[in-house]
Amino acid sequence: MAFDYEYYLRQDKMPHIWCPGCGLGVMLKSMLRAVHGMGWKKDDVVVVSGIGCTGRIPGYVDFNTLHTTHGRALTFAIGIKMVKPHLNVIVVGGDGDMLAIGGNHFIHAARRNVDITAIVYNNEIYGMTGGQVSPTTPHGWRTTTTPYGNLEPRMDIVEIAMGAGATFVARSTVYHTGQLEDYIKKAFEHKGFSVVEVLGHCHTGLGRRNKRPSAVQNFQWEKTVAIPLKAMEKLPPEKREGKIPMGIFRDDKEKVEYTEIYKELMKKAAG
Amino acid sequence: MSKKSDLKFMSGNEACAEGALYAGLTFFAGYPITPSSEIAEYLSAQLPKRGGVFIQMEDEIASMGAVIGASLTGAKSMTATSGPGFSLKQEHIGFACIAEVPCVVVNVQRGGPSTGFPTGPSQSDVMQARWGTHGDHPVIAVSPTTVEECFTEVVRAFNLAEKYRNPVIFLMDEIIGHMREKVRIPEPGELEILSRPRPTVPPEKYKPYDESFGDIPPMAAYGEGYRFHVTGLNHDETGFPTNNGKIIQRTEERLLRKIEANKEDIIKVVDMYADDSPEVVVITFGATVRSARAAVRTLRDTGVKAALLALYTVWPFPETQVREVTEKAKLVVVPELNLGQLIYEVERCASADAKVVGVNKINTEPITPVEIINKVKEEL
Numbered sequence: 148m149a150f151d152y153e154y155y156l157r158q159d160k161m162p163h164i165w166c167p168g169c170g171l172g173v174m175l176k177s178m179l180r181a182v183h184g185m186g187w188k189k190d191d192v193v194v195v196s197g198i199g200c201t202g203r204i205p206g207y208v209d210f211n212t213l214h215t216t217h218g219r220a221l222t223f224a225i226g227i228k229m230v231k232p233h234l235n236v237i238v239v240g241g242d243g244d245m246l247a248i249g250g251n252h253f254i255h256a257a258r259r260n261v262d263i264t265a266i267v268y269n270n271e272i273y274g275m276t277g278g279q280v281s282p283t284t285p286h287g288w289r290t291t292t293t294p295y296g297n298l299e300p301r302m303d304i305v306e307i308a309m310g311a312g313a314t315f316v317a318r319s320t321v322y323h324t325g326q327l328e329d330y331i332k333k334a335f336e337h338k339g340f341s342v343v344e345v346l347g348h349c350h351t352g353l354g355r356r357n358k359r360p361s362a363v364q365n366f367q368w369e370k371t372v373a374i375p376l377k378a379m380e381k382l383p384p385e386k387r388e389g390k391i392p393m394g395i396f397r398d399d400k401e402k403v404e405y406t407e408i409y410k411e412l413m414k415k416a417a418g
Numbered sequence: 419m420s421k422k423s424d425l426k427f428m429s430g431n432e433a434c435a436e437g438a439l440y441a442g443l444t445f446f447a448g449y450p451i452t453p454s455s456e457i458a459e460y461l462s463a464q465l466p467k468r469g470g471v472f473i474q475m476e477d478e479i480a481s482m483g484a485v486i487g488a489s490l491t492g493a494k495s496m497t498a499t500s501g502p503g504f505s506l507k508q509e510h511i512g513f514a515c516i517a518e519v520p521c522v523v524v525n526v527q528r529g530g531p532s533t534g535f536p537t538g539p540s541q542s543d544v545m546q547a548r549w550g551t552h553g554d555h556p557v558i559a560v561s562p563t564t565v566e567e568c569f570t571e572v573v574r575a576f577n578l579a580e581k582y583r584n585p586v587i588f589l590m591d592e593i594i595g596h597m598r599e600k601v602r603i604p605e606p607g608e609l610e611i612l613s614r615p616r617p618t619v620p621p622e623k624y625k626p627y628d629e630s631f632g633d634i635p636p637m638a639a640y641g642e643g644y645r646f647h648v649t650g651l652n653h654d655e656t657g658f659p660t661n662n663g664k665i666i667q668r669t670e671e672r673l674l675r676k677i678e679a680n681k682e683d684i685i686k687v688v689d690m691y692a693d694d695s696p697e698v699v700v701i702t703f704g705a706t707v708r709s710a711r712a713a714v715r716t717l718r719d720t721g722v723k724a725a726l727l728a729l730y731t732v733w734p735f736p737e738t739q740v741r742e743v744t745e746k747a748k749l750v751v752v753p754e755l756n757l758g759q760l761i762y763e764v765e766r767c768a769s770a771d772a773k774v775v776g777v778n779k780i781n782t783e784p785i786t787p788v789e790i791i792n793k794v795k796e797e798l
Contacts (some may be wrong), residue, residue, distance in 0.1 A: 160658065195487075204760045206647060206658060211640040213490065214649035214659075215483065222480040223566045226487025226495070229471045230445060234491075255476035382551055391442075409471065416466035 155179045155189070157209050164203055168348030168362025170321030170369075174268055175204055177324055178237070181332035185235070193236045195224045198242040200275045200349075201268040204239045218249030221256040224263050232262070232406040235335065242269045243281040246302055250282075257311035257340050261405040263411045264334045264341045270349040277351030304401055305396050308342040314399040315341035321348070322369035323393065330395065339404045346373060346391060424496045430568040430594040431456035431498075433601050435464065435522060437569035440604065441576035442611055445488035445495040447481040449503060452536040453592040454526035457498035466606055478503040480522070481783050482510035489519045490648060490754030491773035492639030494576060494613075498524035500592075501543055502533060504550065511585050512551035513650045515673065516582040518627070518637070520614050522575050526595040527585060527704075527755075529780060538696050538782035539592040541704055542756035547587045556677040558684055559587040563707040565599035570609065571730060577612040578684055582635055582676055584656055584683055591755065593705035593784055621645065626635035626657040627669070633676040677734055686730040687739045695746045698794055699772075701764050702753050703729040706785050710753060713790035722794065732760070740767040749797050753777035753785045773797065 156179075163172050182192060192210040198217035205212035211234070215223045220238045226307040228236045245267050247254050256263065272290060273279040280290040282302040289296055310315045315337040319327040327345060334341035348354060348365035359365055376394030379387060428436070435457045438446075445464060450456040458474065465472040471488070475481040478499055483668050485495040499507060501664040504525045527543045529535030543550075562571040572588055579586040617624050617636040626646040628635045635655070638644035651659040652666040660666065677684065690711065692699075698717065700710045706762055707728040718725035727743045728735055740763075744750050750772045752761040761776045768774050777793045779785050 189645060191641065193640055208651070209645060211645050212647045213640075213645070214651065215486075216650055219479060219483045219510070222475065222483030223487035223490075225473070225475075225480075226445065226447065226484035226489075227491045227640055229473060230488045230491040230493045234641050251476050252480055255480070281426070332759055394551070409466070413466045413469065416463075417469075418467075 150183070152179055154174060155182065155209055156306055157207055160207050163207055165200060166185070166351045168350055169200070170270065171200060171268060173324055174266070174327070174345045174347065175207070177328040178266060178331055179208070180328045181335055184332045185335050187235050191233065191235055193224070193227055193234050195220045195227070195238045196237065197240050197249060199241040199244045201239050201241040201271070202244060218244050218247070219252060220244070221252040221263070221265065222250065225256065225261055225341070225342040226408060227411065228261055228263055236263045237263045238263055240265070240267055241274070242267065242271060242283040242304065243273045245333040245338060246282045246304060246307065254307070254311040257308055257313035257342065259405045260314055260339045260402055261310065262338055262340070264343070266331060266343050266345060268345050268347050269304055270347045270353065271301070272349045272353040274349040274352045275325070278349070278356065282314065288353070290353065304344040309397055313342045314339035314397065314402050316396040317342070318344040318346065318391070318393045320369040320373045322366050323373065333395065333398070337398065339399070339402060346393070426603055427598055428539070428565065428601050429456060429596055429598050430562070430565045430590060431596070432441060432460050433565045433568035435460040436603065436658070437572035438522065438576065439464060439468060440609065441573040442494045442570070442613070443576070443588050445485065446497065447473050447484035447488070448497050449475055449478045449481050449499065449502045451479045451500045453528055453595050454498045454500045456595070457524060461662050469654065478506035479509060482507040485521050486510060486514050486517070486519050489521050490640055494580070494725045496522040496524065498526065500528045500536070501530045501540070504543060504546060505542050505690065508550040512553060513554060514585040515551065515555040516650055518673070519646050520579040520583050521585050522572065522579055523585055524589050524590060526590045528592055528594060529782065535782055537592070539705065539755055539784055540600045540780065541591055541706065541754050542759065542780070543589065543757035544732065544754070544756065546675065549587055554674065556584055556673050557733045558582065558584055558677060559589045559731070561703045561732050562594060563704060563728060564699065565594060565597055566601045568594060569601055569603070569760040573609050573611070574686070576611065580612050580614045581634070581717055582680065583614060583637055584677065587733070589704065591704045617644065625655045626703060627653065627655040629655055629672065633672050633679065648787070668685050681734050684731055684734060685736045685739065687736050688724060688728045688730060689743060690726040691718065692727065692743045694723060695723065696723050696743070697726060697747055698722055698724040698749045698751065698798070699744050699747045700724065700753065700790060701727045701729065701740060703760065706753050706755060709785050709787045710790060712787035714789060717794060722798070724794070728767040735746065735763045735767070737767045740764055741769065744768040745773050747772040751777060751790060751793055753790050755779055755785060767785050
């Protein structure tokens with residue numbers, strides 16, 4: 148039977164604002180299937196976002212929803228989770244939102260290991276504001292604020308999450324929808340701070356200035372650029388060039404989750 | 419009669435923290451900054467014991483975000499900071515204003531601008547408290563003058579935040595924050611404790627900004643079955659973004675009106691000798707009230723018909739109270755630990771026949787009674 152997306156969507160808020168061919172719809176559907184797979188009640192799910200195209204997801208989904216300020220969604224989410232740890236808190240954001248203006252919050256949320264899932268849509272650009280360079284834009288690429296090409300190196304979201312101490316880290320793409328759903332569900336199942344980077348695209352904001360103007364070209368790119376982690380390890384260094392590994396990079400079940408630690412502290416402090 | 423055990427010798431920062439707990443605080447997020455850090459330190463020990471959450475966040479912005487998230491989940495929430503941190507919190511104070519999220523933001527003022535003078539007293543955030551965040555927005559700011567009032571007034575700050583679904587700035591200063599005085603801890607139930615209006619309709623009929631309930635719509639919490647949406651964008655009464663200019667204007671006017679129309683309830687002033695047709699009126703707030711009290715008494719001893727108006731609510735500005743007390747005055751003196759901020763409001767509202775002068779100081783020392791007295795003598 149076909150999946151009933153409508154059960155989870157606020158249908159009166161459709162149509163959404165995203166461009167035809169955007170990968171965000173693919174990501175959202177994968178996320179909803181994963182939520183369904185968890186068997187969570189809608190009343191027990193909170194979806195929090197910052198600003199940007201990805202930031203509009205909460206408005207479309209029939210959960211407890213919060214559309215916060217640019218980059219700061221994780222801080223609100225921590226407040227929610229600490230007050231009601233039984234709620235399932237999902238934070239969605241783009242690369243600019245989560246890694247540039249929200250970079251500090253991302254690092255510290257990962258370090259604390261609060262049981263929140265961060266789903267990061269990486270389209271390598273600021274889409275909503277019209278295609279300005281972001282921390283994950285490839286070096287040399289043209290954007291509306293790098294008309295001569297991007298001077299800066301790109302940031303690796305997985306590496307940042309790993310370095311900061313996130314206890315579940317995965318990367319998939321909007322082409323690999325089955326795998327994406329699986330990773331998001333595994334992230335939900337994980338007790339601790341989990342990060343799923345979703346490699347996507349913005350063909351209108353970035354692709355059309357960099358010889359990848361159509362949605363199909365971009366899905367093709369996602370299909371070929373992302374290499375399973377194990378396959379990547381077997382590739383000789385010269386063939387790894389330009390490829391992006393996908394897979395589960397970390398699944399650490401040892402590190403104790405923050406709300407659990409806090410519960411222990413409350414018992415201890417109360418004597 | 420108070421029992422001996424109710425009496426505590428504590429600092430203003432500690433009294434503020436203890437008062438917040440009395441008001442029902444269950445969530446505090448903060449970031450260290452002088453001269454407010456003792457509030458966080460005190461609550462880090464107390465909240466886990468009393469079933470609440472304390473968390474030190476990675477910065478001031480994050481603390482304010484966590485406070486809003488917690489409040490939306492039903493917790494009475496607070497953060498504490500000082501000038502530079504208060505600047506950082508402004509982004510989310512605006513969010514709390516537009517999304518109508520109750521919370522208390524303590525600002526133990528210090529010298530500025532920028533890093534300024536961290537350990538010195540100041541009252542230089544009068545205007546930041548009013549206009550710190552961008553856009554038109556409603557503001558309540560409450561200011562204590564003694565350590566005991568740090569307790570009682572922060573309870574009032576929480577009550578106002580909850581009642582009006584608005585952030586309340588608790589405008590302390592370094593003098594009161596670090597001073598130690600006797601505090602009588604009220605019995606449970608002795609001070610009135612208010613909580614936000616709660617929805618009475620079933621979830622399918624709930625709208626987070628339902629204007630049919632008046633200017634202050636009932637507020638559900640996350641995880642209670644209401645599944646509402648909150649955004650910092652202009653929104654309609656369902657909470658979802660709107661591009662409808664009429665709704666945007668109407669909603670923002672309601673936000674301002676819920677404070678403006680309830681000024682009588684929100685504003686608190688305490689006067690001395692105001693009903694004696696004073697010719698000299700001293701108007702101030704916070705720690706400077708202490709020096710002003712002494713100055714007014716001394717002036718009266720020397721035959722000057724002086725009065726004091728102490729502003730416990732700084733915002734909304736007590737316009738009527740200032741107008742009335744200055745009606746017969748020749749001279750209005752506004753001592754404040756800055757180079758002239760409150761005086762703009764006093765000038766706007768005071769009797770046109772009165773000369774309004776400031777006593778201003780930013781040399782890291784408090785304003786003394788003698789300085790106020792000398793100013794009066796110089797002007798009379």
